[in-house]
Amino acid sequence: MELKVDKQAYYEDIYKAVKRKDRELFRSLFLKLHGNDQVEVFYELYPENKAKITELLSPEEFAEIFDVMEFSQQEETYTVMPDSYMKEVFSYVSDDNLVNFLKSLEEDKAKEIISKMNLEDRTIIESLLKHTEETAGSIMTTELVKVSIHDKPNEVIETMRRVGRQAELIYYIYVVDDNGRLDGVLSLRDLILAPPGEEIQAIMNSQTVSVTTDTDQEEVAGLIQEYDLLAVPVVDANNVLVGLVTVDDVMDVIEQEATEDFYKMGGIAGEVDDSGEGTETTVLGMTKARLPWIVILLFMGLISANLINAFEETLAKVVQLAVFIPILTDTAGNVGTQALAVSVRRLTIDEEGEGFWSLFFKELGVGMIMGLVSSLVIASIAFVLFRSTHLSIVVGAALLFTVSLSTIVGYTVPVIFNKFNIDPAVASGPFITTINDMLALFSYFSIATLLLEKIFAGI
Structure with a gap:
């Protein structure tokens, strides 16, 4: 985001608002920033001022900032913010981003965080962590919009209003049968242009490109690139829809795989983390x-x-x-x-x-x-x-x-x-x-x- 005023002066006004706990002024300034700029502002705050964010932003609002942080920033954030607040934040953080964060932590610390989550969130995260590394299941999110083949366009729109904020992507609506099996996909454009009384199964695209939970992440990236998709649905062995992999996750995969190949071609062993950097830094x-x-x-x-x-x-x-x-x-x-x-x-x-x-x-x-x-x-x-x-x-x-x-x-x-x-x-x-x-x-x-x-x- 390009600010029309002096950037540093704008940031200084935000810092002053935080220091004074001026919630109204802080929100009027901070929430106008692009997500990356919000991360920059938060990261530059003194530790004692970072903790004041709990009184200025709701957990849902802060989750959007946590989503776009680098791992090192996420780790520091977790250490300076109250546990009760972060527990609520983790309820809104995207599943795939939270899983990546937990995988990058030491095992004991990750287990500690999971134990503090509410039962519903803990169940989802633990199931995602069980998937094999570098597969579609390990990088997917379960936060998506899915509807029944019998729904009408107006009902689907109402569903999107209800759950859309929790979904990572709303441009694709996935259609499932009575047993939860993937039957088709509907774009947001098709939904808006559809006749109000027609069933979704009549207007959906039944030739859906999908992957299974154990599909290699490189193959997933190739499919999204080949078909110019924003996301690809993930199904289990019975074709039941369990999640989706979005294009931003694929970009991370491409960067990570390219870096691994680059290291290998240079005769360097070792792993590469989700940020595309080598895990060994000592x-x-x-x-x-x-x-x-x-x-x-x-x-x-x-x-x-x-x-x-x-x-x-x-x-x-x-x-x-x-x-x-x-x-x-x-x-x-x-x-x-x-x-x-x-x-x-x-x-x-x-x-x-x-x-x-x-x-x-x-x-x-x-x-x-x-x-x-x-x-x-x-x-x-x-x-x-x-x-x-x-x-x-x-x-x-x-x-x-x-x-x-x-x-x-x-x-x-x-x-x-x-x-x-x-x-x-x-x-x-x-x-x-x-x-x-x-x-x-x-x-x-x-x-x-x-x-x-x-x-x-x-x-």
């Missing part, structure tokens, strides 16, 4: 997240070292070969990482179209073209430096072979991982780079050894 925790891959790659690096040692005789005779080792290994790693990024993106978004072999040969073609251009460049440089045609041929041929093969490795390894139900992002950049380094060194020294006598005579 020096020891951050080290623990990165160290396993470094140790694994260290042992893989020993293979590269042994390759060089195996070709020690070749290197001893033509020491100029050592000049081009960093160039070959760096190029192999860079090309493999590029192909890895393309492959992981294709697998992550489940892109349809060309098959594996079609894209395989396309990647091979790209690799050969890049390799040919790169080999001509490096061969020219080698000739200028050492005036050896044979050395230039060896370096150029090795780079052509390395770049072509590195592209294929970067593309196929994630696909192979995916076939074995391993997250393709685990085929991280450092992992692919190390493999391609070994291939580059092996091909380089193999070609050099075959042409050793000619190289030695030409230098």
Whole structure:
């Protein structure tokens, strides 16, 4: 929200109203702010003034602010606000947001909060917490508008007036049969334009896109994106409507999954929280997240070292070969990482179209073209430096072979991982780079050894 007056001066007026407990002035100023600005104002209050909010805002009003807070802000809020007030606030906080908050807390503290809730709220939250992590059930809300197939439009409107404030989304009205099974969906527009006396089942859309409670959250995100939905209903094994996942939850999922893939491609282990940040923030925790891959790659690096040692005789005779080792290994790693990024993106978004072999040969073609251009460049440089045609041929041929093969490795390894139900992002950049380094060194020294006598005579 862009304020038409000086923002800081406006905030100062609010702070003064809080300090004086001027409820009327505070509400006239504060409630005009956008939700994010309300969070900012509240967060900047001194702890003793934060507690005064209980006399200025109702629990329902404050729940809307709590809904848009970051976890760290929610945690601090819970510690400074009275338990009795927060108990009422939690009755109005969206189910999915409250579940995320509780999951982020230490287990003992979460149980303590749940124990203080009223029975109805506690039952709902405990049932949501039982769902498997990263499924539709774990991120859904039960606060929605559902009506009977026998209702009339006027009755549905009356239902919306009664329960609409508690629902997270009112743009979709879900239609259920007498047993609570999902039968169709009705948009707010269809409802407004419907003839007053017609039953809902005659105007609803019965071809409803839905997911089950155990559907993976990435698949849910894909469906909402594919069908341009604001929300998708969640049903149980008997098709009974139990909740819905909204687009804002999906955006959080996309951010979280993208961050996890980014960490994995960087060779960083560990979890990502609902804010998209790594859960390990201490020096020891951050080290623990990165160290396993470094140790694994260290042992893989020993293979590269042994390759060089195996070709020690070749290197001893033509020491100029050592000049081009960093160039070959760096190029192999860079090309493999590029192909890895393309492959992981294709697998992550489940892109349809060309098959594996079609894209395989396309990647091979790209690799050969890049390799040919790169080999001509490096061969020219080698000739200028050492005036050896044979050395230039060896370096150029090795780079052509390395770049072509590195592209294929970067593309196929994630696909192979995916076939074995391993997250393709685990085929991280450092992992692919190390493999391609070994291939580059092996091909380089193999070609050099075959042409050793000619190289030695030409230098």
